[in-house]
Amino acid sequence: MNILITGGSGFLGARLxxxxxxxxxxxxxxxxxxxxxxxxxxxxxxxxxxxxxxxxVQPLLGDLGEQLAAGALPLADVQAVFHLAAAVSGECEADFDLGMRSNLDATRQLLEGCRRAGHAPVFVFSSSVAVFGDSPEQRLPEVIEDTTLPTPQNSYGIQKFIGEQLVADYTRKGFVQGRNVRLMTVSVRPGRPNGAASSFLSGMLREPLAGERARCPVAPETAVALSSPGNTVRGIIRASTASSTEWGARTAVNLPALTTTVGEMAQALERVAGKEATALIDWEPDAQIAKIITSWPSRFQPKRAQALGLAADESFEAILRDYVRENPQAVKLAVKG
Amino acid sequence: MNILITGGSGFLGARLxxxxxxxxxxxxxxxxxxxxxxxxxxxxxxxxxxxxxxxxVQPLLGDLGEQLAAGALPLADVQAVFHLAAAVSGECEADFDLGMRSNLDATRQLLEGCRRAGHAPVFVFSSSVAVFGDSPEQRLPEVIEDTTLPTPQNSYGIQKFIGEQLVADYTRKGFVQGRNVRLMTVSVRPGRPNGAASSFLSGMLREPLAGERARCPVAPETAVALSSPGNTVRGIIRASTASSTEWGARTAVNLPALTTTVGEMAQALERVAGKEATALIDWEPDAQIAKIITSWPSRFQPKRAQALGLAADESFEAILRDYVRENPQAVKLAVKG
Known part of the structure; x- marks a missing residue:
């Protein structure tokens, strides 16, 4: 069996x-x-x-859209496509055309490539919790279900939601066997901060563990919905193994998320690495970031994911201990317990 | 003020x-x-x-996509765009690429044209009740609300739903002042039958009134949600006059629909034109058409439309009498009452 992963050198793609x-x-x-x-x-x-x-492993280096236009992808020879490549939320807000090209056009070209290949490969599309957004004109419900109407509040969320629609129709037409999965905010991501508003949800753990200062721009009581890297990859793979009957509707499946608060995350850090670690967090509110973060939903009832045997991470402390174990080179403080 | 209507020579466009x-x-x-x-x-x-x-009136003849590509539309000079042009459901199922080009690409090009024009015109997008569809994997609720998740069961519905998303984001970005309205099945349409599965919902009245036989492919108890041409145009115009505060969320507004049954429609025909008219209806079930028609929702709670002062037609008999009054040349039978 041959598999193709777009964004395959990225953090999630490489882990997958x-x-x-x-x-x-x-x-x-x-x-x-x-x-x-x-x-x-x-x-x-x-x-x-x-x-x-x-x-x-066969690397294929270059821009996804350009490679698709050139017919460079071996789509006739792959049985499963995991489409993870995307421009991220901050980029798409700053450059509308980049987002449309990278997220909408490239997804459509990739689906067209699969259609032309003619053998209906399994196609896992990584959508995002960013399809949900609270606005004064349209409040999100307290708890998000699989049938909650997405009301994206940014271009990235719109493009991901459009991608879901395309995958659904290409699936209905028999061009691919599509599986739309909505990824939750992944924490703790290894590496360095990026431009995403959610970047601190990894940074406020990762940097202190490395002995560096980190900024937390929201209040401790801010609720968030998180998934560890390992649990996120588990959800992506499960999407590919589900039969079409198990999968059910062509609409997207919300992957399970652990609902916690930023304050509880800091407490977990203290249990893992002591007051020395939490002393490195600077609690400096940023109204702009707080507005984005609090517009995201924090509570989910992921019935379809649960029926597929998927569950949220058990606790943030467990997530943190996984990170410490998997990234020993990035941890400079002494770890307890 | 200058206004542009796509599909402007069509039945609804001309009436608008x-x-x-x-x-x-x-x-x-x-x-x-x-x-x-x-x-x-x-x-x-x-x-x-x-x-x-x-x-x-200034006619602009040609394919919408080609005219947009050629920059032939005077978008810099129009304050309101009513985008009604579309390939219909049957065409889109038969020719996937035609639907994507006519409904998705042309809508995006039109929005891009407005963005380039730079003065954020009012942009009314005619979406459709076809965004809703019942399937065994995902049942529709009994009553459709403005926040019900669309689950389109055909390419036309998917393309319309994607159009709504694009209009929403172009509105959020300030490129247009978008108004997504979902049109209900329009009855009684004058003219001739077309390829739509819903065609009989006009034909079973229009043809008998003209003294011709008509076929009804579904059972009398089949529930349907209808709107007269006049009421549909009223909804489209109201979408353009609503302030952004009145309009509210960027998601689509379901226009009000009269819920009736095919049997009640026949009874109304009998009250208007006697047994002579209903005797011209051939009740010949067609499983294929019945499956499509019964997958559509028939009950709506159109709260946002109601808050804008819109209401469903008062009765199917009233719709029918409007048709008779507006299309005297098409009515050959004697009308009662």
Whole structure:
């Protein structure tokens, strides 16, 4: 079996590739498991060294839209496509055309490529919790269900929601076997801060653990919905293995999220790395960031995901201990317990 | 004030143009009424003679997408755009690419044209009740509200729903002042049958009134949600006059619909034109058409439309008497009462 991952050198794409290669086989869409022969990683940047060293990995470097236009993707030879590549929310707000091109046009071109390939591959589309947004004209309900109407409050959310619609219709027409999954905010992301408003939800843990100061721009009582990297990848893979009957409706599945508060996250950090760690957090409110963060939903009833056997992370402390174990080189403080 | 109507020579477009020209002025988006100087009718076919004879009418003949690509639309000079042009449901199912081009690409190009024009015109987008569809995997609720999640069951419905999302984001960005309105099934449409599954919902009245036989492919107890042509145009115009505060959320407004049954429609026909008329209806079930028609919702709670002062037609008999009055040349049977 051959697999293609767009955004395959990114943090989630690379983790997905590693997980798939480690398990060695995949039971696609309810079919018996087949060995994984090749994983094509499409990205602008080269894959991490460990993936590049795996003989089953085939990197395809370049802009996704340009590669699709050139017919450079081996879509006729892949049984599963994981479409993770996207311009992120901040970029899309700053550059409307970039977002339309990277998120709407590239998704449509990729679906068209699969349609032309003619064998209806499994197509997992990574949508986002950003399809939901609270506004004064249209309040979000307290608890988000799979049937809650998305009301995106930014271009990124609109583009992801349009992508879901395209995947649904290409699936209905038999061009792909689509699986729309909405990813929650991933924490703790390793690496460095990025331009996303949610960046501090990793930074306020990651930087103190590395002995560096970090800023928390929202009040401790701010509620957030999070998923660990491992749990997020588990949800993405489960989307690919579900039969169409198990999957059910062509609308998107909200992946489970742990509802916690920023204050509880800091408490978990203190239990893991002591007051030395939390002393490195600067609580400096930023009205702009707080407005965005509090417009996101924090409570979900992810019935369809639960029926697929998926569950939220058990606690933020467990998420944090996973991060410490998986990223020893990034942890400078002594860890307790 | 200059106005542009796409699909302006079509049945609804021409009726909208006539209504606007007859009222002579328009109070756009809550602003004071301004006289209407020009109405540009963009369509593949020439406008009806009465409109062509009006000095304020400027026909623009050709394919909408091609005209947009050529920059032929006077978007810099129009204060309101009514976007009614679309490939219909049957065409879009038969020819996927035609639907994507006519409904998705042309809508996006039109929005881009407005954005480039730079003065954020009012942009009324005619979406459709076809965004809603019942499926075994995802049942529609008994009553559709403005916040019900659309689950389109055909490409036309998907394309209309994507159009709503684009209009919402172009509005949020300040490129247009968008108003998404979902039109209900329009009955009684004058003219001839078309390829739509709903065609009989006009034909089963129109043809008997003209002394011709008509086929009804569904059972009398089949519930449907209808709006007269006049009431539909009233909803479209109200969308353009609502201030952004009155309009509220950027999601679509469901226009009010009269819930009736096909049997009640036949009874109304009998009251208007006697047993002579209903004897011309052939009740010949068609499983294919029945499946489509019964997948559509028939009950709505159109709160936002009601808050804008809009209401459903009072009865199907009233709709029918309007049709008879407005289309005397098409009525051959004697009318009672």
């Amino acid at each position: 590739a590693r997980t798939l290669l480690a398990q060695g086989s995949l039971a696609l869409a309810g079919a018996p498991a087949q060995p994984i022969q090749r994983v094509v990683l499409v990205d602008r940047v080269a894959p991490p060294a460990d993936l590049a060293a795996d003989a089953r | 143009a006539r209504t606007l020209l007859a009222q002579g002025s328009l109070a756009l988006a809550g602003a004071p009424a301004q006289p209407i100087q020009r109405v540009v009718l963009v369509d593949r076919v020439a406008p009806p003679a009465d409109l062509a004879a009006d000095a304020r």
